[in-house]
Amino acid sequence: MAKAALPDHDDAEASAAAAFRRQLRFWLVGAVILIGFLYLFSDILLPFVAGMVLAYFLDPVADRLERFGLSRVMATVVILIAFIVVLVLAFVILVPVLASQMAGFAEKLPDYLTRLQALVTNFDPKWLEQRFGVNAASLKDGLNSVLSSGLGLVTTVFQSLWNSGMALVSVASLFVVTPVVAFYMLLDWDRMVATVDSWVPRDHVETVRQISADINSATAGFVRGQGTLCLVLGAMYAVGLTLTGLNFGILIGLFAGLISFIPYVGSLTGLVLAIGVAIVQFWPDWTMIVAVAAVFFIGQFIEGNILSPKLVGKSVGLHPVWLMFALFAFGALFGFVGLLIAVPAAAAIAVLVRFAIARYLESPLYKGHGVEPPPLQGKRTRSRRG
Numbered sequence: 001m002a003k004a005a006l007p008d009h010d011d012a013e014a015s016a017a018a019a020f021r022r023q024l025r026f027w028l029v030g031a032v033i034l035i036g037f038l039y040l041f042s043d044i045l046l047p048f049v050a051g052m053v054l055a056y057f058l059d060p061v062a063d064r065l066e067r068f069g070l071s072r073v074m075a076t077v078v079i080l081i082a083f084i085v086v087l088v089l090a091f092v093i094l095v096p097v098l099a100s101q102m103a104g105f106a107e108k109l110p111d112y113l114t115r116l117q118a119l120v121t122n123f124d125p126k127w128l129e130q131r132f133g134v135n136a137a138s139l140k141d142g143l144n145s146v147l148s149s150g151l152g153l154v155t156t157v158f159q160s161l162w163n164s165g166m167a168l169v170s171v172a173s174l175f176v177v178t179p180v181v182a183f184y185m186l187l188d189w190d191r192m193v194a195t196v197d198s199w200v201p202r203d204h205v206e207t208v209r210q211i212s213a214d215i216n217s218a219t220a221g222f223v224r225g226q227g228t229l230c231l232v233l234g235a236m237y238a239v240g241l242t243l244t245g246l247n248f249g250i251l252i253g254l255f256a257g258l259i260s261f262i263p264y265v266g267s268l269t270g271l272v273l274a275i276g277v278a279i280v281q282f283w284p285d286w287t288m289i290v291a292v293a294a295v296f297f298i299g300q301f302i303e304g305n306i307l308s309p310k311l312v313g314k315s316v317g318l319h320p321v322w323l324m325f326a327l328f329a330f331g332a333l334f335g336f337v338g339l340l341i342a343v344p345a346a347a348a349i350a351v352l353v354r355f356a357i358a359r360y361l362e363s364p365l366y367k368g369h370g371v372e373p374p375p376l377q378g379k380r381t382r383s384r385r386g
Helices: 002-041 046-067 072-121 125-132 136-166 171-187 189-199 202-243 249-258 265-282 286-311 320-362 379-385
Strands: none
Touching: 002 320, 046 072, 046 171, 046 189, 046 202, 046 320, 072 171, 072 249, 072 265, 171 189, 202 249, 202 265, 202 286, 202 320, 249 265, 265 286
16 A cells, blocks of 8 residues: 555655746746836836835825724825925925035035045155055055045946936926825725735635735835834934034935945945045044044944834844845846835845745755765864875
């Protein structure tokens, strides 16, 4: 009887393997179609993707308002009106200040770099050579090269972002289309989720629901938690630098906060910019330079010990290196739209890879026929044989 059962077992394994191959082909074809769609239409997708991101960000607020007794339509209208009011106030109050500071920073940047270079190279050449073995002329040439390369890189990055996104989709269309898309997406969010769930094969619906829940948990932890954290950090840095009297404090603080979604890059970039401006502005008053640096150190302490545990928690599950790679890769492929979809895509890929590895470790491909492999020979054993 045991021998007769073996063919049935082999047939079941073959059937499961064939079903797995069919599913793999289906999802690979779907992924190729999605990537091709994004690549072809990336120039016009910005307001639509921004609207979807905004709807996803505000969906918990709509759910909470529904629990308070509002209908889904009224909750959506209230949220979008409040969002538009805040956006208009920000544009009326904040944008003119930022535009003025940005123009002033661009105008004074060459002078700042020249003065900073002069401060570094005006140290006693003999002292530099005795202590560090550095020739002052060589140091000046090296600084010139580094500063030129840095300015070229920054210019290239901003020009690439502009050409890939904002130059092809006007600002007017972005701010007209995005609220409309967000309104309809927010209104029909739960219905869309239920519709997509009804399309999933019934044999795999529980697995797909679990994977979707894991992706949602990772994405929500970053998009909602980290997004809120970036806004709070930007406000903190801007207020702190302004109180120290630093030139362009609002611009540097908001910039450092808003790019803090890239681990360590935001705070480090803001610190370097702020210290550079502070040295030129306050030298030789070290007290004010230390005060500027203290703004970032205090901000990092508050972020790591108070804000991040409360707003983000441990639900993100995205390794910083993987996150940075996803941002660079999707940005290079799809421009500004790629930056918007990089985090959800990175979260989805990470969850799917963990799921695939878990299935592999449970499969006969990994376990084989139950024969234990020989123990791995250590370095000590190999050295004895040698």
